[in-house]
């Protein structure tokens with residue numbers, strides 16, 4: 001009987017990342033919240049399973065709820081058990097990681113809490129070899145960020161700059177979204193951070209950048225020569241970025257009432273994706289070279305005045321309906337949402353990029369909750385052929401080429417092109433060339449948070465947003481928010497849950513003589 005080697009597929013080689021991180025203490029502020037349970041702890045556990053978390057790495061939870069070390073540890077291991085992508089749960093791995101879990105109960109204002117934190121970290125340095133390395137993770141409500149940042153600085157827990165050869169270790173801070181709620185508040189938060197940390201110690205997280213398929217946008221563009229030569233206004237008719245979700249707001253009423261679809265998804269994830277699609281090739285693959293190019297795109301996006309906001313943006317909100325065969329309430333009936341709320345759960349935009357590569361090419365963005373399916377993709381729609389050779393005489397219509405980068409689910413890349421239908425007559429039909437990550441690599445991708453936490457531990461900030469990027473993104477979004485303030489809101493709700501969003505979203509592209517690509 002022949003033995004089939006595990007790595008039969010050459011594409012699978014090289015999938016394991018090189019380990020260059022040093023052990024550190026990850027301190028999570030707001031450690032009893034949903035994010036820690038659903039994402040952060042499972043990510044740390046998965047990294048341990050994969051052998052990527054340096055031995056000795058430890059976790060300190062800092063929050064108000066009364067927990068002992070043992071209770072917090074049990075809670076974290078339960079979270080790993082429930083939410084990890086790696087099933088079944090492996091108790092030996094959990095226990096190994098659990099030995100380095102501690103808890104500090106304190107309010108975020110209380111200086112004594114930070115003193116205790118320092119003692120706990122020092123104890124971990126000596127027992128687990130974490131060498132003074134600290135990764136502070138802000139997973140609290142954003143209103144607590146300024147306090148935590150200020151108190152960390154005041155308590156002397158932040159060593160500025162990278163370690164200088166002495167045995168002091170490094171300090172970094174990961175900041176969760178939402179990063180401000182408009183340009184002014186984002187600038188304030190950046191200024192607060194800069195008072196306590198150097199910019200290269202700050203890791204503003206956008207979990208979309210941790211997704212394999214989002215990272216692949218750059219690889220696809222710059223590791224292949226054939227696509228880049230048609231990636232411009234001469235060849236591309238329009239670009240569509242779609243993020244559809246079938247879920248609602250999942251019990252996050254108070255947060256979502258403040259945010260809405262524009263702040264929740266466009267200000268960060270969607271503009272990040274757009275910048276990767278539209279950027280110029282970076283001079284190198286290092287963090288600043290990549291982010292220099294992304295920020296140029298964001299700066300070149302045309303800011304909208306009120307008249308443009310009226311013409312180029314669409315807001316929607318779902319009413320009651322049926323999703324996946326189940327009746328679901330409307331947004332206004334969700335828990336802790338105002339019965340007359342005007343918060344948008346759907347947004348569609350037409351953005352223009354004022355630069356040489358993209359002048360005149362619309363970038364259409366659409367995102368909504370409670371739509372019929374979950375789908376995130378980027379469609380590059382190319383121009384028609386210059387002569388419609390096959391358009392007449394009943395030969396069938398040759399549709400334009402569309403390149404689709406499927407971010408999730410069903411991750412892959414598809415190219416639509418016209419081909420001759422076999423037979424004596426000349427007939428053209430659109431067909432698909434389709435690449436699927438799952439079929440080619442046959443391996444479950446790491447969760448975005450695994451990649452990002454590991455990168456932060458390694459001091460690798462390419463996949464985190466820089467100060468100027470966050471401000472450039474907010475400048476665009478703030479121009480839309482201001483426009484909306486001056487315009488009467490549409491009659492809401494204007495789409496039923498389980499349908500494709502308000503009809504005005506269709507009009508946005510039809511008015512330009514175009515259509516949305518079907519997802």
Ligand code: BG6
Nearest residue numbers: 177207245247264265269376408
């Ligand atoms: C979060 C938003 O940042 O991203 C959520 O706050 C949204 O509203 C989520 O559902 C989508 O993430 P993903 O990875 O499921 O596409």
